[in-house]
Structures are given as structure tokens and as C-alpha cells.
Amino acid sequence: MRLTVRGLRHRYLRHAPYVLKGIDLELGEGEAVAITGPSGSGKTTLLALLGGLIPVQSGKVQVINGDGSAHPPSAQVAWVLQTVNVLSDRTVSDNVCLGGFSRGLSRSDAVSEAQRWLERVGLADRAEEPVRVLSGGEIQRVVIARALVSGRPLLLADEPTGQLDAATTDSVLSVLLDRSHGRSVIVVTHDPEVARRCDRALRLHDGVLHPEGAGAPVAAG
Amino acid sequence: MRVGGERDHGRSWRTGVAVGEGVRSALAGRWLSALLVLLVCWVGASSGALDAVTVARLVADEQRFLDAGGSVVIVENHEAGVPAAGCEQLAHVDGVYGSAALTHVGEPATVSGARGGDLPVFAASGDLWRLLRVEGSDSRSGIVSAAFAARLGWVDGDWVQFERSPGTRGEWLPTSPMRITVADTRILGDEYTGVIFPAVATVHGTADACVIAADPARLPALVGALPAVLATGYGQVVVRDRLITGEFAADYSGAYHERPLRWAWAVAGGLLGMVWFLLRWMRRSDDALYATMGADAVTRLVIRGTEWFVVAGLGGGWAIVLGVVTAMVADAPFSLAATYVTRHVVPAPCSPTSRTGSTDGSGRRQTQGHRHRRHAQ
Numbered sequence: 001m002r003l004t005v006r007g008l009r010h011r012y013l014r015h016a017p018y019v020l021k022g023i024d025l026e027l028g029e030g031e032a033v034a035i036t037g038p039s040g041s042g043k044t045t046l047l048a049l050l051g052g053l054i055p056v057q058s059g060k061v062q063v064i065n066g067d068g069s070a071h072p073p074s075a076q077v078a079w080v081l082q083t084v085n086v087l088s089d090r091t092v093s094d095n096v097c098l099g100g101f102s103r104g105l106s107r108s109d110a111v112s113e114a115q116r117w118l119e120r121v122g123l124a125d126r127a128e129e130p131v132r133v134l135s136g137g138e139i140q141r142v143v144i145a146r147a148l149v150s151g152r153p154l155l156l157a158d159e160p161t162g163q164l165d166a167a168t169t170d171s172v173l174s175v176l177l178d179r180s181h182g183r184s185v186i187v188v189t190h191d192p193e194v195a196r197r198c199d200r201a202l203r204l205h206d207g208v209l210h211p212e213g214a215g216a217p218v219a220a221g
Numbered sequence: 222m223r224v225g226g227e228r229d230h231g232r233s234w235r236t237g238v239a240v241g242e243g244v245r246s247a248l249a250g251r252w253l254s255a256l257l258v259l260l261v262c263w264v265g266a267s268s269g270a271l272d273a274v275t276v277a278r279l280v281a282d283e284q285r286f287l288d289a290g291g292s293v294v295i296v297e298n299h300e301a302g303v304p305a306a307g308c309e310q311l312a313h314v315d316g317v318y319g320s321a322a323l324t325h326v327g328e329p330a331t332v333s334g335a336r337g338g339d340l341p342v343f344a345a346s347g348d349l350w351r352l353l354r355v356e357g358s359d360s361r362s363g364i365v366s367a368a369f370a371a372r373l374g375w376v377d378g379d380w381v382q383f384e385r386s387p388g389t390r391g392e393w394l395p396t397s398p399m400r401i402t403v404a405d406t407r408i409l410g411d412e413y414t415g416v417i418f419p420a421v422a423t424v425h426g427t428a429d430a431c432v433i434a435a436d437p438a439r440l441p442a443l444v445g446a447l448p449a450v451l452a453t454g455y456g457q458v459v460v461r462d463r464l465i466t467g468e469f470a471a472d473y474s475g476a477y478h479e480r481p482l483r484w485a486w487a488v489a490g491g492l493l494g495m496v497w498f499l500l501r502w503m504r505r506s507d508d509a510l511y512a513t514m515g516a517d518a519v520t521r522l523v524i525r526g527t528e529w530f531v532v533a534g535l536g537g538g539w540a541i542v543l544g545v546v547t548a549m550v551a552d553a554p555f556s557l558a559a560t561y562v563t564r565h566v567v568p569a570p571c572s573p574t575s576r577t578g579s580t581d582g583s584g585r586r587q588t589q590g591h592r593h594r595r596h597a598q
Contacts, residue, residue, distance in 0.1 A: 079513055089250060090246070101516070102234070102515030103515075105235075105238075106238065107241055110238075150515070
């Protein structure tokens with residue numbers, strides 16, 4: 001999978017200035033990119049455009065699969081958000097199964113997949129507990145497991161560790177940026193530590209992406 | 222990566238998975254789902270029970286009206302009398318529950334040892350049994366009202382030997398003992414208080430009056446035809462309602478069709494719908510999550526529809542039980558309570574009007590179709 005972004009421009013009102021003034025981005029398979037920038041610089045807007053949550057006004061966003069076929073991004077991305085985005089009354093397993101359902105899996109197959117990924121994120125023994133009894137970091141790991149079960153090749157994460165302490169942040173990043181799951185990841189973050197653990201870090205400033213220098217390689221697991 | 226059962230075409234949810242998700246969502250809702258079940262139960266049961274009780278009271282009122290002779294007409298011809306044979310044949314006309322020719326014998330009878338002295342005696346055609354809805358016809362029976370029997374100290378099944386009153390010929394009197402049948406004779410009116418002997422021949426084939434009980438819906442047409450059917454060639458045939466005053470003559474059919482509670486199910490449905498949409502709005506983040514997880518609008522509709530079906534099904538089931546029991550406690554019969562509570566809890570697409578025993582547009586209609594059957598028994 002390869003994400004290609006060309007000349008992406010966006011503004012919220014017709015006569016307002018552009019928030020994004022021409023974004024170009026290439027993301028390879030399994031690559032993790034951090035996008036940083038000051039508040040209001042358009043990081044979340046960029047993420048929403050990449051994920052197809054808001055329509056592209058100008059420019060092009062494509063996900064190109066290994067066979068060369070190009071797809072709109074909406075069906076190719078899975079989300080990991082800062083705010084809790086789970087069915088709080090349901091069990092951990094039920095929440096992770098949603099990712100499998102999005103692939104058209106039956107319930108039994110989705111449960112198997114969920115269990116497999118919950119083991120990867122260290123929550124297998126809590127699969128039948130309600131999500132509401134989990135801590136913030138555990139819930140984020142549930143969300144990441146759900147995104148991985150969905151099989152979608154691109155994970156878009158918006159401040160995934162914004163409300164977590166340092167230790168919990170580390171455990172969440174270990175899962176999210178684990179290269180062994182094979183997904184590409186774009187992380188919007190204010191946290192230099194998150195940016196450091198990605199393959200690349202880009203700074204969004206004045207509507208344009210600027211390289212901040214390559215991040216340190218991240219060890220698997 | 223692909224696992225067993227993964228779909229190659231598209232990425233939409235399986236319908237069965239969406240249904241299962243709805244069921245799980247309803248069950249996981251715990252207190253909220255329980256609250257909704259209670260709400261559905263309370264709203265459905267109360268509207269259904271109230272309507273059932275209202276209808277039951279209308280039915281009871283109408284039944285009293287009918288028992289008192291509300292759908293009975295009396296045909297008389299003071300000059301020539303009414304042909305008894307023609308009167309009896311009316312019983313075979315569609316819509317006529319029963320007809321009987323009645324004649325005041327004119328000579329009283331006595332019973333030795335009985336209180337009250339001379340007893341008025343009436344002769345009637347054999348169809349009187351059917352008209353009075355009394356089981357079994359017995360040519361050796363004399364029919365009396367309950368009040369008349371009580372006055373004489375008779376009970377149903379007594380055997381009585383009638384005797385000629387002094388100064389009378391007594392040619393009408395049966396010579397052998399007669400079995401007393403106590404029956405509700407209110408539909409005949411007070412004019413026929415006495416001992417009535419069915420199947421006794423009438424004078425010259427004519428009777429004083431012909432009493433006809435008929436389907437209220439067909440009564441107006443029947444009343445129009447009776448003067449010609451029971452004409453004897455001279456004298457004026459008079460057809461009159463058994464109930465002269467309008468004491469009971471309410472428009473039960475109109476009251477049934479215009480009762481406000483008839484539409485209570487729609488109000489209840491609207492209320493439940495608003496509650497449901499309010500809850501959905503409060504939990505819209507769940508729908509957004511389903512959307513990001515590839516559930517399209519149809520899939521989300523299946524999930525929410527199933528969730529509602531589970532909650533409404535549980536609440537509706539309890540509503541039927543509670544509504545029927547409540548209505549029965551308020552004296553509504555079971556079948557009526559079950560019918561009307563169900564109609565409120567499970568609103569049918571067709572209007573209640575089309576499901577009721579409506580007849581024609583005349584002012585005198587019966588509220589319920591089952592009353593026709595009861596009369597015909």
C-alpha cells in the first residue's frame with residue numbers, strides 16, 4: 001500500500017484563506033509518519049481529508065495498493081482518536097469485533113481475529129470485560145486492536161496519547177507503532193516522544209508540510 | 222491478510238452480523254433497555270387497557286339495551302290481528318334473530334294452592350323459544366318471567382296443573398300438568414306478564430301481535446317491509462319499537478367509532494418514537510463509530526431496528542399481559558381485552574374502522590359482531 005497526496009488545498013469558507021495550501025505527501029507500506037504543528041495549523045483537518053471524513057476541494061488523495069489499483073482513502077483507513085471512541089456498554093471483544101465486521105467477517109471469525117489481536121496488545125485476558133472498566137491506556141489499545149482487526153492498511157491517529165501518562169503512552173505507542181502489524185501509520189501529535197518514535201516527522205506550518213528530520217528507528221514490539 | 226469467511230466483494234457488514242449486533246446492543250443497554258421495556262409496557266398496556274375497558278362498557282351498555290328490547294319491534298293490527306304463520310316465517314329471514322306471534326287468551330287460569338289468584342294466559346307460536354334465547358323447546362312448558370315466578374313461588378322446572386277460572390270455558394288450558402320454564406321475557410315488554418304457552422294454536426290463525434328481534438343494522442329495512450308482509454287485507458298494520466322512550470337508545474355504534482381512545486395507539490407510538498429518537502440522538506456517537514467501522518446507513522438501520530425490535534418486543538409482550546389483566550380486573554371479557562390491547566400494543570397498518578364489526582351507515586347498528594351471534598344462538 002502506498003498513500004499519495006498531491007497539491008491538497010482546503011479552506012472552510014469560500015472567501016477565507018486556505019488552511020492547507022498545497023500538501024504533498026508520500027507514505028510507503030509499513031511506514032509511520034508523525035505530523036506536528038501548533039494548534040490551529042490544520043493537522044486534524046489534514047487527517048480528516050486523508051481519511052475521507054471531509055471532501056477534498058482541491059488536489060488528490062489516493063491509496064494505491066500493491067497491484068497498482070488506486071482507491072479513495074475512506075475505505076482504506078482505520079481511526080485511532082484522542083477521545084474515547086468505543087461502545088462503552090459492550091465488552092472489549094465486542095468492540096474489537098467491529099473491525100472484523102467491517103471486513104465482512106462472520107461473528108465467529110471476527111471473535112477469533114479479535115482474540116488474536118487482543119493477545120498482541122496484551123488484553124486477551126480482559127476480552128469479556130466491559131470497556132467502561134478499562135483505563136484510558138487500555139481503551140486506546142482496544143481501539144488500536146479494533147483498527148488492526150479491520151485489516152485496513154492505513155491507520156490515522158489523532159493525538160492517540162494526548163490524555164495518557166508517560167508509562168501508558170509508551171505501552172500504547174509500542175502497539176501502534178509496532179512495524180510487525182504491517183500497517184502504515186500517520187500520527188498527529190504534539191508529543192515530541194511520539195514524533196521521535198516514528199520513521200519520519202513532518203511539521204505543518206502555514207498550510208504546508210515541512211520535514212523535521214527523520215525520527216529514530218522504532219524497535220518492533 | 223485474509224481469514225476464513227472474509228468477503229471478497231465489498232466490505233459491508235453481513236446482515237446476520239448486523240442483526241446480532243442490534244440484539245447485543247439491546248441486551249448490553251441494561252438499565253436503559255430496561256427503562257425502555259418498562260416504558261413500552263406502561264404506554265402500551267395503559268392505552269390498550271383503557272380502550273378495552275371503554276369498549277367493554279359500550280358493549281355492556283349496548284347489551285343491556287338489546288336485552289331490554291333495543292332491537293325488537295312489535296307489529297299489531299288492532300282490527301284484524303296479525304297472521305301468525307307469516308309472523309313465524311319471518312324467523313327465517315336473514316338478519317332476523319327470532320319472531321313469535323303472541324295472543325292474549327282473554328280467559329285467566331288458576332293454579333290450586335298458588336298465590337295471586339287468576340293468572341293472565343298468553344298463547345305464542347313455537348319460535349318464542351328462539352326469540353327468548355331459551356334452550357330446548359318443550360310443548361308441555363309454560364314460560365314465565367323471573368319476577369312472575371317469584372311472585373307465585375315457582376322455580377324453573379316446577380310442574381303445575383292449570384285449572385279453569387270460575388266463569389270461564391278454559392278451552393285454551395292444557396289438560397295435563399305443564400313444566401314451568403323461567404325465562405328473561407323483558408324483550409316482550411310488560412304487556413305479556415303472565416303464563417305464556419308456546420306452540421298453542423292461535424285464534425283463527427291470527428295473533429294480537431308479532432314480536433320480532435333483528436339485527437339492528439337491518440331493522441330499518443325490515444320495519445319498512447313489515448306492513449306489507451303482515452297485511453291481512455283490512456285494518457292498519459302498525460309497527461312500533463319495543464322501547465318507546467329513548468332511555469337506552471344511545472348511538473352505541475357512533476360512540477364506538479368516535480371514541481378518542483381509538484387512536485391512543487398512534488399517540489403512544491408517537492411518544493415512544495420521540496423517546497427513541499431522543500435516545501438515538503444522545504447516543505449518536507455510537508452511530509458515528511459504526512459508520513467509521515464500515516456500517517453503511519442500511520446496516521445501521523438494521524442494527525438500530527433490531528435493537529428496537531428486541532426492546533419493543535419484550536415491552537410489548539409484557540404490555541399485552543399487563544393490559545389484558547388490567548382490563549379484565551375492570552370487568553372487560555378476556556377475548557375483548559386481548560383483542561383491543563393487542564391492537565394498541567401492535568398497531569396494525571389498517572385503520573381500526575376496517576377491523577371492527579361495522580355494518581351499514583344507519584343510526585342503529587351494533588357495536589360488535591359477536592352480539593349478532595349471541596342473539597342467533
